[in-house]
Amino acid sequence: MNLEDAARGIEKVRKQKPLVHNMTNNVVTNFTANGLLALGASPVMAYAREEAADMAKIAGALVLNIGTLSRESVESMIIAGKSANEHGVPVIFDPVGAGATPFRTESAQAIMREVKVSAIRGNAAEIANTLGEDWLIKGVDAGEGSGDRMELAKKAAKLWDTAVIITGAEDVITDGTKTYTVGNGHQLLTKVTGTGCLFTSVIGAFCAVEKDVCHAAVSAAVFYGTAAELAAEKTESRGPGSFQIEFVNQLAAVEVMDIKERGRIREVE
Amino acid sequence: MNLEDAARGIEKVRKQKPLVHNMTNNVVTNFTANGLLALGASPVMAYAREEAADMAKIAGALVLNIGTLSRESVESMIIAGKSANEHGVPVIFDPVGAGATPFRTESAQAIMREVKVSAIRGNAAEIANTLGEDWLIKGVDAGEGSGDRMELAKKAAKLWDTAVIITGAEDVITDGTKTYTVGNGHQLLTKVTGTGCLFTSVIGAFCAVEKDVCHAAVSAAVFYGTAAELAAEKTESRGPGSFQIEFVNQLAAVEVMDIKERGRIREVE
Amino acid sequence: MNLEDAARGIEKVRKQKPLVHNMTNNVVTNFTANGLLALGASPVMAYAREEAADMAKIAGALVLNIGTLSRESVESMIIAGKSANEHGVPVIFDPVGAGATPFRTESAQAIMREVKVSAIRGNAAEIANTLGEDWLIKGVDAGEGSGDRMELAKKAAKLWDTAVIITGAEDVITDGTKTYTVGNGHQLLTKVTGTGCLFTSVIGAFCAVEKDVCHAAVSAAVFYGTAAELAAEKTESRGPGSFQIEFVNQLAAVEVMDIKERGRIREVE
DSSP: OOOHHHHHHHHHHHOOOOOEEEEEEETTHHHHHHHHHHHEEEEOOOOOOHHHHHHHHSSSSEEOOOOOOOHHHHHHHHHHHHHHHHHTEEEEEETTBBBTTTHHHHHHHHHHHHHHSSSSEEEEHHHHHTTTTTOEEEEEOOOOOOOHHHHHHHHHHHHHTSSEEESSSSSSOOOSSEEEEEEOOOOOGGTTTTTEEEEEEHHHHHTTTTSHHHHHHHHHHHHHHHHHHHHHHHTTTOOHHHHHHHHHHHHHHHHHHHHHHHHHHEOOO | OOOOHHHHHHHHHHHHHEEEEEOOOOTTTHHHHHHHHHOOEEEEEETTTTTTHHHHHHEEEEEEOTTTOOOOOHHHHHHHHHHHHHTOEEEEEEEETBBBBBHHHHHHHHHHHHHSEEEEEEHHHHHHHHHHHOOEEEETEOOOOOOHHHHHHHHHHHHHHHHHEEEEEEEEOSSSSSEEEEEEOGGGGGGGGTTTHHHHHHHHHHHOOSOOHHHHHHHHHHHHHHHHHHHHHHTTTTTTHHHHHHHHHHHHHHHHHHHHHHEEEEEHH | OOOHOOOOHHHHHHOOOOEEEEEEOOOTTHHHHHHHHHTTTTTOOOHHHHHHHHHHSSSEEEEEEOOOOOOHEEEEEEEHHHHHHHHOOOOOOOOTTTTHHHHHHHHHHHHHHHHHOOOEEEEHHHHHHTTTTTEETTTEOOOOOOOHHHHOOOOOOOOTTSEEEEEEEEEEOOSSSSSEEEEEOGGGGGTTTHHHHHHHHHHHHHTTSSSSSHHHHHHHHHHHHHHHHHHHHTTTTTTTTHHHHHHHHHHHOOOOOHHHHOEEEEEEE
């Protein structure tokens, strides 16, 4: 996938306005909805087991996020995930904090076992722990585990037959066959809660309009990182509060041309 | 109701600072509380069945919103609603996403059956689906169903003996006897999540200080729309993030004079 | 504790980046996480009974907040609190709305009975009602009860053997032995939802890096109030929306020097 094609992804999202069904955590739900609205998607949140399957099947993508999980919410996510699987709706999974507690690790693994996931996005520790490998994690933030992120991503992608997105200073994106890195983004993203969770939902929006999940994720990453860079340039001297607001502005404002100018995509191997 | 009287509603809210008990969805709860605080009301959120009745009875208004409903939360809402009914506290209902899934439609209808609601606010699809009529809905956003919004509002108002507020480019407000349209507002409201939900809570604040529910809703609508217009004029070129923040500023800043200058109320028939 | 020492507290937080486990209400969860991130701490939210104990024991502080309590969430809080007690993790408690409903009052008292709390923070009505004394409360806002806030704080501190922070125009902070007032802050804090709740979590962050809880709370109060003053000076003419964003900026920006210039700490008796 070249930069030109990656940059054009946002056009499709804005044109098709896909419905993205989010089952996410209560810390980021407002920011997620506003971020998706800003970039042109149509967010919906629905958690109840009584409606999870019905909402998932009419969505363009289903996003599962265990940031503030409960036993009930994980059950609902699995119900929604199975419904999405049956109806050909891509499922994007964010195993927030996998490794931080046994309950999170087990729940992440249960979701991966029960639901066919199109893409999984996390930091290296979360992906490793979901895979059953030890990797130090501090709360829900990436720990200081060592290891090769690219090897980890490929291993996970092959084992689960899914696209894997490991975010960090540089994002690694692979479906096990093709592998990319995306170098866009900004350090201020780590100072605003939910920027990782929102990114997972943004990947969902792109997957709803682009069949190749790996390409959709690359397209989402270069768009998202460009928006962050532009927001930081406008507000860096002011602080994380101003950055967050301007980031939402930029999700609405970023054009294909901006992405083409700034995009830093590299295909590996 | 003339514009002069409608414009004065916000003065009463700011003077009396009514307690508004919100049982709302987890996407908008922070925005709702901040919006109500900004305009001068006193918000409280309380969901547990063990306290729903106790909180509702001391409130100036009770707002029920099924945006992220569960079986338990609907039960709590009905408990709170019955308590409000017993104690003469007006109940305002927002049937978010009615029609999107059977569970939402049934829950919205159960609330309307069990609780005597003073006002119901939604887009045309939500009101129609709560009424048992088909109307296309996309997630929780208004769908493209056709039909006469004014006829729908009047029909619902008469059937339920309640005020009905159908929001859209132009708001329709009726109690079945008198009917108004309010033309204030701005397209950017559709780019910020929860602006409809907050509006429902704002109607609650106005109902707490004005006995005629239809007049309270008109007063709330012209105030809310004016705030949106002023916010958009200040921030439109920047984007939805900036608009949201300025909108909260304007809820605090809008004066009776601003409303009188801009208010677009029309009595129908 | 002199101003110089109090002002230096934020340096320790920024250096150690303590993990703060928040079990808080769904109105303020995003604002709490962003506030803690801005000032340099590492927030995590985890509510499920299956993981509450595991998360609490690895945290630098545990914050319990009953703003939108349920029977289940109170049970989880007690599980987490006991785990924190066993592992020497300080527990900070915010009895939001104690006195507003019997369920809140009883739940606040149950937590105080079951968990050894290092500090409790509330307005005068909340502290009094948790203590079993009547004090008028309006929703979750401070009521107009009369009584001597300083006497109330000392009485509570001695009874519970804990630090007590009663916030208001002037904060009263005592551990029963030493007592301080902190005069920093700004009226606009009352116009943004969750500024009290976030303050409780900020006290948690300071308690994670400073053994004397009373000193940690004084240090947190003078830092927090200074950030509010600086934010208000920059945005007061614009409104509560702008103030909230700038307040987050200032939590990141405030330096020891700012606190030393503005700090208004008074030791009593």
